[in-house]
Amino acid sequence: MGGFIFRRVLSMLLVIWVVSTMTFFLMKAIPGGPFTAEKQLPPEILRNLERRYRLGDPLWKQYRDYLHNLLRLDLGPSFKYEDLTVNDIIRQGFPVSAELGVLALLFALAVGVPSGLISALRQYSFSDYFSMLWALLGVSIPSFLLATLFIYLFGLRLHVLPAGGWGTPAHLLLPAVALGMYPTGFIARLTRSSMLEVIRQDYVRTARAKGLAEITVTYRHALKNAVIPVVTYLGPITAAVLTGSFVVERIFAIPGLGRHFVTSIYNRDYTVIMGTTVFYSVFLVAMNLVVDVAYGFIDPRIRFD
Amino acid sequence: MASSIPVSDSTDPGRALARRAMNVPGPAARDTTPSVGFWADVWRRLRKNRGAMIGLWITVFLIVAAIIGPSLSPYRYSDQDFDHLFEGPNRAHWFGTDELGRDVLTRVLYGARISLSIGFVASFFNVAIGVTYGAISGYAGGRVDNLMMRIVDVIYGVPLLLWVILLMVVLKPGLTNIYIALGTVYWLTMARLVRGQVLSLREREFVEAARALGVSTSRILLRHIIPNTMGPIVVTMTLSVPQAIFVEAFLSYIGLGVQAPMASWGSLASDATEVLRVAPHLVFFPGMAIVITMLAFNFLGDGLRDALDPRLRGTL
Numbered sequence: 001m002g003g004f005i006f007r008r009v010l011s012m013l014l015v016i017w018v019v020s021t022m023t024f025f026l027m028k029a030i031p032g033g034p035f036t037a038e039k040q041l042p043p044e045i046l047r048n049l050e051r052r053y054r055l056g057d058p059l060w061k062q063y064r065d066y067l068h069n070l071l072r073l074d075l076g077p078s079f080k081y082e083d084l085t086v087n088d089i090i091r092q093g094f095p096v097s098a099e100l101g102v103l104a105l106l107f108a109l110a111v112g113v114p115s116g117l118i119s120a121l122r123q124y125s126f127s128d129y130f131s132m133l134w135a136l137l138g139v140s141i142p143s144f145l146l147a148t149l150f151i152y153l154f155g156l157r158l159h160v161l162p163a164g165g166w167g168t169p170a171h172l173l174l175p176a177v178a179l180g181m182y183p184t185g186f187i188a189r190l191t192r193s194s195m196l197e198v199i200r201q202d203y204v205r206t207a208r209a210k211g212l213a214e215i216t217v218t219y220r221h222a223l224k225n226a227v228i229p230v231v232t233y234l235g236p237i238t239a240a241v242l243t244g245s246f247v248v249e250r251i252f253a254i255p256g257l258g259r260h261f262v263t264s265i266y267n268r269d270y271t272v273i274m275g276t277t278v279f280y281s282v283f284l285v286a287m288n289l290v291v292d293v294a295y296g297f298i299d300p301r302i303r304f305d
Numbered sequence: 306m307a308s309s310i311p312v313s314d315s316t317d318p319g320r321a322l323a324r325r326a327m328n329v330p331g332p333a334a335r336d337t338t339p340s341v342g343f344w345a346d347v348w349r350r351l352r353k354n355r356g357a358m359i360g361l362w363i364t365v366f367l368i369v370a371a372i373i374g375p376s377l378s379p380y381r382y383s384d385q386d387f388d389h390l391f392e393g394p395n396r397a398h399w400f401g402t403d404e405l406g407r408d409v410l411t412r413v414l415y416g417a418r419i420s421l422s423i424g425f426v427a428s429f430f431n432v433a434i435g436v437t438y439g440a441i442s443g444y445a446g447g448r449v450d451n452l453m454m455r456i457v458d459v460i461y462g463v464p465l466l467l468w469v470i471l472l473m474v475v476l477k478p479g480l481t482n483i484y485i486a487l488g489t490v491y492w493l494t495m496a497r498l499v500r501g502q503v504l505s506l507r508e509r510e511f512v513e514a515a516r517a518l519g520v521s522t523s524r525i526l527l528r529h530i531i532p533n534t535m536g537p538i539v540v541t542m543t544l545s546v547p548q549a550i551f552v553e554a555f556l557s558y559i560g561l562g563v564q565a566p567m568a569s570w571g572s573l574a575s576d577a578t579e580v581l582r583v584a585p586h587l588v589f590f591p592g593m594a595i596v597i598t599m600l601a602f603n604f605l606g607d608g609l610r611d612a613l614d615p616r617l618r619g620t621l
Binding site: 011012014015016018019022023026027029030031136137139140141142143144145148149151152156239240246247251261262265266273277280281284285288 | 455458459462463464467468470471472474475547551554555558559571574575578581582585588592595596599600603604
């Protein structure tokens with residue numbers, strides 16, 4: 001187990017290095033720079049700015065400096081938000097996005113797993129078709145449409161929930177559901193298919209044959225194995241949802257981290273582009289590692305060698 | 306579902322060997338494609354699945370509508386009519402008109418061309434890259450396989466959507482660049498899938514027979530191995546078409562999609578979210594087009610999966 005984690009951490013570092021290198025050079029290939037604006041800056045000021053942010057250095061030097069700072073967990077100053085470092089931006093935005101994301105994921109699990117379970121236990125019944133249609137709709141509606149629809153319906157027409165903003169629990173509800181809809185549908189479909197496969201296995205028949213209560217067979221024997229694919233899916237989706245969704249945060253005017261992923265690219269805010277991307281990658285590989293370790297607890301057949 | 310794809314008899318070692326030995330040219334079709342029997346069987350099973358058939362007919366309808374629809378309409382997608390702005394659905398304009406008086410039905414039909422072409426072209430490239438990569442990795446085996454799969458593992462750790470966004474900014478928004486960005490990024494699943502299949506197929510007797518006869522590696526891959534992995538490839542491809550349309554809709558929303566006056570469903574819907582209060586129908590129709598397409602392809606893909614693998618019947 002220790003060796004397994006050690007090797008995985010090594011490969012995580014490799015992934016993060018690859019991501020930061022690829023992102024760095026791709027980002028530098030974007031035409032324009034952070035100080036390209038409609039109103040031209042005087043050349044002297046531009047030169048000063050470029051010196052201050054070391055944009056005049058050769059590319060390899062900038063790259064080396066960047067990696068060096070990254071190792072010290074210093075993501076650098078933002079170009080656009082003058083008083084903020086990238087670390088500040090993440091510190092401010094991430095808790096907001098994470099709060100929303102955790103809520104969205106809880107919603108997805110609380111709705112997705114039970115509906116997938118019911119679907120599988122009553123295959124081809126009305127409730128099966130009904131919940132699978134909803135699940136499919138969940139993965140079929142682009143989030144900007146869903147969020148817009150929610151605002152239109154609950155905010156503008158029915159006036160029951162605020163159409164945007166942040167601060168009270170009421171503000172959380174619509175964006176959390178909008179954000180959680182896709183994972184909900186995905187989890188429901190995943191639970192159903194893997195449950196259907198599991199309940200046909202011999203050991204489930206054995207459990208039934210030895211006279212265990214149906215409820216024990218379903219939950220202790222079948223469901224426990226059927227959730228493995230759901231756990232796998234939780235790795236990447238947690239990373240994606242907790243770091244914030246650009247679409248949902250923009251539509252509901254939420255001051256999270258999600259908006260920075262896209263706006264930083266438009267602003268050519270180099271350090272913020274790099275910082276948010278690397279942060280996301282670290283989160284993603286870390287979640288995948290957590291998932292792999294979790295396997296060992298859920299499924300004793302899996303051994304770490 | 307790894308090793309449960311029926312091996313069609315076109316690659317039946319006995320028959321192929323006998324034919325070659327006797328220098329009898331087999332019917333070309335039987336040599337190159339999985340036998341009619343296998344696909345006819347799939348079709349027979351698919352036809353019994355009502356959801357899949359509805360999905361198939363909607364898909365066919367959408368494709369036909371995208372091809373001939375715009376030319377049947379009395380309007381052009383870019384025709385402006387300032388006497389009829391923001392009209393709701395009526396007899397002259399079935400889906401209403403937009404902020405420049407353009408006919409929404411025509412624009413949705415035209416958007417179908419763009420959106421569907423993005424779906425098909427992007428998944429075609431993903432399939433091509435993924436199948437090639439996976440087949441080489443699986444067939445080579447050993448150290449090459451190990452290295453190629455480690456590369457895939459590394460790319461799996463990359464936030465792909467961010468990568469697509471960056472790529473689109475570097476390449477500049479536009480239809481061709483959407484093809485490139487979406488077509489070159491999402492091939493990982495396919496590569497893993499094909500590699501797993503190839504890994505088990507290359508040990509089969511018919512491949513060994515072909516190798517013994519001195520058939521070249523590329524020919525073994527193209528004629529003997531890949532045809533036997535067509536089932537899962539077709540399923541994955543069917544499910545990746547709507548995925549590409551979905552991602553394009555997101556790109557449109559952040560302003561990196563196709564540029565005006567060109568329009569995809571995604572750009573139509575996302576442009577219209579700004580005038581939602583005035584004209585909800587502008588969001589509704591392209592949005593419905595996206596949702597219906599997603600549903601149709603998903604139903605079809607699920608049905609194909611069931612039909613290709615009876616063991617998994619009714620799952621997912």
